[in-house]
Amino acid sequence: MKTKAAIAWKAGAPLTIEEVDLEGPKEGEVLVEIKATGICHTDYYTLSGADPEGIFPAILGHEGAGVVVDVGPGVKSLRKDDHVIPLYTPECRQCKFCLSQKTNLCQSIRSTQGRGLMPDATSRFSIKGQPILHYMGTSTFSNYIVVPEIALAKVRSDAPFDKICYIGCGVTTGVGAVLFTAKVEAGANVVVFGLGGIGLNVIQAARMVGADKIIGVDLNPAREAMARKFGMTHFINASTSANVVDDIISLTDGGADYSFECIGNVTTMRQALECCHKGWGQSIVIGVAPGGAEISTRPFQLVTGRVWKGSAFGGARGRTDVPKIVDWYMEGKINIDDLITHRLPLERINEGFDLMKSGESIRSVVIY
Numbered sequence: 115m116k117t118k119a120a121i122a123w124k125a126g127a128p129l130t131i132e133e134v135d136l137e138g139p140k141e142g143e144v145l146v147e148i149k150a151t152g153i154c155h156t157d158y159y160t161l162s163g164a165d166p167e168g169i170f171p172a173i174l175g176h177e178g179a180g181v182v183v184d185v186g187p188g189v190k191s192l193r194k195d196d197h198v199i200p201l202y203t204p205e206c207r208q209c210k211f212c213l214s215q216k217t218n219l220c221q222s223i224r225s226t227q228g229r230g231l232m233p234d235a236t237s238r239f240s241i242k243g244q245p246i247l248h249y250m251g252t253s254t255f256s257n258y259i260v261v262p263e264i265a266l267a268k269v270r271s272d273a274p275f276d277k278i279c280y281i282g283c284g285v286t287t288g289v290g291a292v293l294f295t296a297k298v299e300a301g302a303n304v305v306v307f308g309l310g311g312i313g314l315n316v317i318q319a320a321r322m323v324g325a326d327k328i329i330g331v332d333l334n335p336a337r338e339a340m341a342r343k344f345g346m347t348h349f350i351n352a353s354t355s356a357n358v359v360d361d362i363i364s365l366t367d368g369g370a371d372y373s374f375e376c377i378g379n380v381t382t383m384r385q386a387l388e389c390c391h392k393g394w395g396q397s398i399v400i401g402v403a404p405g406g407a408e409i410s411t412r413p414f415q416l417v418t419g420r421v422w423k424g425s426a427f428g429g430a431r432g433r434t435d436v437p438k439i440v441d442w443y444m445e446g447k448i449n450i451d452d453l454i455t456h457r458l459p460l461e462r463i464n465e466g467f468d469l470m471k472s473g474e475s476i477r478s479v480v481i482y
């Protein structure tokens with residue numbers, strides 16, 4: 115069949131809207147019509163050329179929601195008309211990683227997904243016979259996609275696609291880091307570095323679990339008002355503070371119980387660790403730093419009880435946890451609507467990237 119998609123032909127070039135050939139689903143695969151997709155910082159990271167694993171030509175996008183159109187042989191858990199969210203972190207429930215119950219990093223299709231291919235090591239997308247690569251196993255900048263069954267979360271059918279697409283990455287990454295990775299408890303003091311599409315979701319989850327102080331740190335003072343709306347109690351402007359770590363330690367009587375780095379900057383990663391309380395403070399790295407970057411601290415920071423952890427997709431097991439997060443949105447427990455600041459048709463997707471780069475948007479959503 116044919117599908118309309120935004121193609122990334124090479125790093126640094128704007129996306130172009132084109133008609134693409136899409137092969138139907140093979141064994142264990144599902145054809146999905148994407149109804150809406152968010153534009154995430156990580157799409158820009160890859161498109162800019164900064165991502166050392168970025169490969170082209172490809173169809174980017176990993177924050178979508180849509181409807182099952184057809185299923186390939188052997189698909190058991192999904193059928194036509196089911197509403198789904200594609201998962202860049204699948205959940206096969208059979209691999210060593212899934213069975214460990216210690217991680218959400220399912221590895222069953224990792225190697226082909228990383229090469230922009232389906233599990234049989236081929237692409238379903240092509241233009242005039244030239245293969246176009248998949249991206250993060252999702253490629254939600256295409257109106258129709260083919261995805262392995264294990265990389266689709268089935269969600270309730272009354273949830274609006276133009277909001278729940280954000281659960282495909284940003285919401286789950288931020289909310290999950292608080293609930294599943296850090297397991298923040300009521301009364302804890304929490305610090306969030308970076309008040310963008312991820313950090314604001316960390317803030318709303320910290321409020322949801324009953325955190326005491328929720329301190330936000332950002333260079334952009336325009337982020338303060340939105341962060342307060344989501345539960346931030348104190349703001350530190352990193353561009354005017356003489357010492358962000360000292361400010362946090364004095365606000366929290368010795369340091370944060372939990373900090374979250376939502377920027378992708380190794381300097382703020384160090385600050386996020388070192389503002390944690392001696393003996394028990396945990397710092398969660400969410401931001402993706404530039405290729406080759408390294409983090410550092412004095413090892414005595416760890417000897418004296420601080421813990422440095424990472425979180426991918428919020429530690430969420432996609433097929434299990436994403437439907438629950440959709441329920442929380444539908445029950446009014448989490449706010450997505452105010453984070454979606456811009457809506458665009460696919461033809462204007464490049465404007466979505468410009469809005470992100472200028473800091474004007476929190477999330478732009480493309481509506482098909």
Ligand code: NAD
Nearest residue numbers: 155308310311312332333334376377378400401402426427
């Ligand atoms: P964003 O651009 O929306 O937000 C980043 C915020 O950080 C902005 O408000 C910016 O003003 C602020 N900032 C930048 N430099 C700063 C500094 N030195 N000090 C203080 N504030 C600073 O980005 P986002 O969409 O929220 O993504 C944040 C990071 O999370 C990115 O690196 C992204 O790639 C990563 N990410 C990780 C995962 C994961 O699973 N671990 C998933 C999605 C995104």
Ligand code: DAO
Nearest residue numbers: 156219220224283402426427
């Ligand atoms: O198992 O090695 C692996 C893949 C891990 C993928 C984790 C992705 C999280 C960071 C990228 C941001 C995604 C939007």
Ligand code: ZN
Nearest residue numbers: 206209212220
């Ligand atoms: Zn697995």
